Amino acid sequence: MDELFFLKLKKRRKVNRFVRRFSFLMSLSVFCLFILICLMLFGSSFSLLRKDVFGVIFGTEWLPHQEKFGLLYFIWGSIYTTLLALIISVPISLFTAILISEYMPKKLAMNTKLIFDVLSGVSPVVYGFWGVMAIVPLTRNFIQPFLADNLHIKLFLSDNKSGFSVFSAAIVLAVMVSPLMVSISEEVLRAIPFEIRQATMSLGATKWEMVKKVLLKKGATGIVAAIILSFSRTVGETMAVLMVAGCQMSKMAISAFDPAYPLPALIANTFGETMSIPLYKSAIFLAAFILLILTLASNLFGWSILLRIEEEKS
Amino acid sequence: MISAKKIEEKIFKILMYISFSLLSIALVSIIAVVFVKGLGALSFKMLFSVPQGGYYLGGEGGILNAILGSIAIGSIATLLSFLYAFCIVFYINVYRFSKSQFSRSVRFFLDILWGIPSIVYGAFGFGIMLIFKIPASLLAGALTLSFVILPIMARTMDETLRMIPFEMKQAAYSLGATRFEISYKVIIKQAFPGLLTAILLAFGRGIGDAASILMTASYTDSLPTSLLRPVATLPLCVFFQLSTPFKEVQERGYAAAFVLTILMLLVSLLARLSFKSFSKYVVK
């Protein structure tokens, strides 16, 4: 170990120390980024919040030029489309997950999951495109007339005959979120130990009975987590909804065939007009903040359930 | 008794097959619609020219601006988020124990960031731009987009780094290497295929995202030539052209959807291939 060695060692140390400090700051900035996002959105919407919190969140009038920023119909639009999407998606995803995890040969199951995975990576705009091209006409020409003619309930009666509606948006969202829900539920079911299945099967039960009595009961909490996480994913979806939900601010959507105007679509559609009116800007940032809180809360809730399941196992 | 059980199983099995078929048909029909509509609208001129005058009323022109714009903004965002994620991931796996409290909290916050909708990132980026009076531009869009794809990039890289054999680190440390030398001379080489997968996954997500760049990168009819000017992108091309009433203009939306889908499928498939030719030195 000569002088050259120590000379180089000094340099190596310096580089290492620099990289360590720099990457430590970068890692720390992940926390900062999150906090910055929260602060920025909250701060920007503060002037409106300070003025009238309840009037904004529970207000129904959206007249920006008269400084009336009721967000309730938009929040309702988000919740309505998301819930309808989940109602469509949950049974389909659950049955598909059971089929894949319990009835399919392993290799086929793997390939199916891979294909789902690849297709779910397609751009949201392409889902919206598909919605406009396929689902909206299908709704307009077949589903809406059929349901309206045969079932005279408020849910299916609407003046809006365009097909751009809560229903179309829900279908597109359901298809978008299903691969996620299938993949989480499938993992939950697969994680249930072999011994438990075997014990039931050896009592002479059919496979379906085993699924019904053992797997669904054992996996129930995990499936609930899957639904909550899917809710979070769906409620923030923007482009696809913007393209098919109609997005007209006429009235509160009651029928599934009414147009809806969910929060993300509101943000995307109006940011350009907001520049001139300060409170308008605040309203849009408030919409983003509400969205952030909604997704954050549901994600944390979903993860905590999954975490508890994992802890119980070990 | 037994036959009732059997009938019940039959019914539910049929329900499963129906569900599976519905979902498969829906997913496949997305690709089918994009192909049928898109192939019809595709032409040499569509792919290789930019919008001319009177474009939105049915004038001449193609979507080259959006194709190149998407690739530009996707690449820049991927590069930025790669550099960012790189520091984070090496720090939490090499400079700290992978399972340390600090590393786990970083992962947790990355997951939280993953869960934030891209429109919220868009609003965040837009808000920052308003404060500092920055106009919508390729750079602003790429920065915002890089935050959107940061979690997917970092978490994929993180998984790869955690797979590095412990003995390999031991061997490298026992030769007297610093943590930095181990990172960039040993771990990078071993993790290379995984890092490439992360880059491709993030790029695929990046070129498909529209909500975050709608406000920050805006849209333009010209080619991406400057970081400080607005940029056209494929998803927004689909969105804007589809909302016009003119058939000729809508065709461009079809073509853009087609190109976008092909690009994303290609990237997605590439990401899932094992990179044999790149993993020559990887120790199995």
Add this chain to the structure above:
Amino acid sequence: MGAKQPIKIENLSVSYGNQKVLKSINLEIPEKGITVILGPSGCGKSTLLKCFNRIIELEENVEVEGKLFVDGEDVLHPKTDLIVLRKKMGLLLQKPQVLPMSIYDNVAFGAKIHKNMKKKEADELVEKELRKVNLWDEVKERLKSPADKLSIGQQQRLCLARGLAVEPEIILGDEPTSALDPLSAEVIEKQFLNLKENYTIILVTHMLRQAKRLADFVAFIYLGELVEFNSAAEFFSNPKDERTKRYLSGLIAG
């Protein structure tokens, strides 16, 4: 290198979480020659070895107490320069672990990070070290091919060459032959016998016969305690402790 002091271990204890793996070890390892640390599996001998170059710190929840002197300096002191320390010691692991690079780069890696080298210097070094471990003739045609493609036995010799290229004074071996076929194991053992003239070699093994073949000194560790330390001749012909006797006669499993 000048006159060296022996390696001295004072009251060394190691625990993983609540579990004590080594209980206040006191030991003096003579300079040069082969000292074998012998004991059944899981007795803590690998842990002891990993304390020498503080590789043990790469694991989580480990607590090391006591003193370990190499060249008169306490290795376990927080201010110890780990790079200088590790450069002084070459480590061979149980399973040969080549680095994800070519055969050539594997050998040159350690040397190159410590010293700026011209290509010719590096070439010479690689050849010299590979010759030392009898690998040169087998790989000289494919120095640029991945090290991973070599057989397990060749890989372990490559690892030895890699360690030697850093010019260590001490070689640490953690059961370095246990994953190898008998022929490769023999080659490695021969290298150790050749190297012991110039290096202090500390070898961990649970194979009694290997210890007999190689050892100049033997330290017997059982359940985290140092039971007996002696010259090999004395240790095998005239064991003092009851436990050593039982181990040597095969009454202790492992």
